[in-house]
Amino acid sequence: MSYVKPTELVQTVIDAGASKVMLSTRDTLVRSIMGGAVLTIAAAFAITVSVTTGSPLLGAVLFPIGFIMLYLLGYDLLTGVFVLAPLAWFDRRPGVTLGGILRNWGLVFLGNFIGAFTVAVLMAIVVTYGFSTPPNEVGEAIGHIGEGRTVGYADHGAAGMLTLFIRGVLCNWMVATGVVLAMISKDVIGKIVAMWMPIMLFFFMGFEHSIVNMFLFPSGLLLGGDFTIMDYLIWNEIPTVLGNLVGGLVFVAIPLYLTYGRPASPRRIRASKRARTVTSPAPTDAAAATAAVEPETSRV
Incomplete structure (x- = not known):
């Protein structure tokens, strides 16, 4: 399998970030909706596997299928552009501005929500036979997830809010790593293996992903979950988005740029040149004689 070294990888990631910011509104919305x-349909699949088999680990092992499919197709997630777009701004790519980054984030958020909410409605129809029966066991599980991850945090007050935020940070540390690792190989198998690892980890650990939650909580409300829209926004979605932003920037984008993406400073370049001069072998007598003659020759 081909392997892209980190220095080359970061430049590829920066290029991707610049292209995301420059995308048209139509393309950004279509790619983020999809x-x-x-x-989120992969999240529904993973929950179905967990409930029907009684093995949450198996659900976590299979959940990355959705992440892999969407990135192989070039679609977008808010958690991904939280890393890609700032890297292009750090690198001062022409046309990449803070306004352009915020526009990109806003469009991707909207598109992701439309896509996730659509799947929430479709899955609610599936697990209730078109709302004609109570939800099946999968539907009940989704409803309870919504309760536990809203009022469950609220029951702990400030400590619950802190826990929610940190889970959002840890989530996008892993998800953003998966986004970057999607570019660390030039063949499909290498990309799949690299993406699989961090995504499986975040899902099994129960970290908070803002896009997955755009499916879980509307689904929970549609299926009779005992929480409100304000519970969802205040005690999950908003803190999760902020945590995802911090996790992607602090633990992925900034470290990668500082160590692999930032151009060498003039002082480091001069020091490197001096080191090469000191360690280079002394010229032979013949080389010295040739060097002495060359200036005269050049003036003829």
């Missing part, structure tokens, strides 16, 4: 839909 990204949200593909990821």
Whole structure:
């Protein structure tokens, strides 16, 4: 399998970030709608596997299928552009501005929500036979997830809010790592293996992913979960988005740029040149004689 070294990888990631910021509104919305839909149908699949087999680990092992499919197709997630777009700004790519980054984030958020909410409605129809029967065991599980991850945090007050935020940070540390690792190989198998690892980890650990939650909580409300829209926004989605932003920037984008993406300073370049001069072998007598003659020759 081909392997892209980190220095080359970071430049590829920066290029990707610049292209995301420059995308048209139509393309950004289409790609983010499909990204949200593909990821959340994989979340529904993983929950179905966990409930029907009684093995949450198996559900976590299979959940990355959705993430892999959407990134192989070039679709977008908010958690991904939280890393890609700032890297292009750090690198001062022409046309990449803070306004452009915020526009990109806003469009991707909207598109992801549309895609996730669409899947939430479709899955609610599936697990209730078109709302004609109570939800099946999968539907009940989704409803309870919504309760536990809203009022469950609220019951702990400030400590619950802190826990929610940190889970959002840890989540996008892993998800953003998966986004970057999607570019660390030039063949499909290498990309799949690299992406699989961090995504499986975040899902099994129960970290908070803002896009997955765009599916879980509307689904929970549609299926009779005992929480409100304000519970969802205040005690999950907003803190999760902020945690995802911090996790992607602090633990992925900034470290990668500082160590692999930032151009060498003039002082480091001069020091490197001096080191090469000191360690280079002394010229032979013949080489010295040739060097002495060359200036005269050049003036003829």
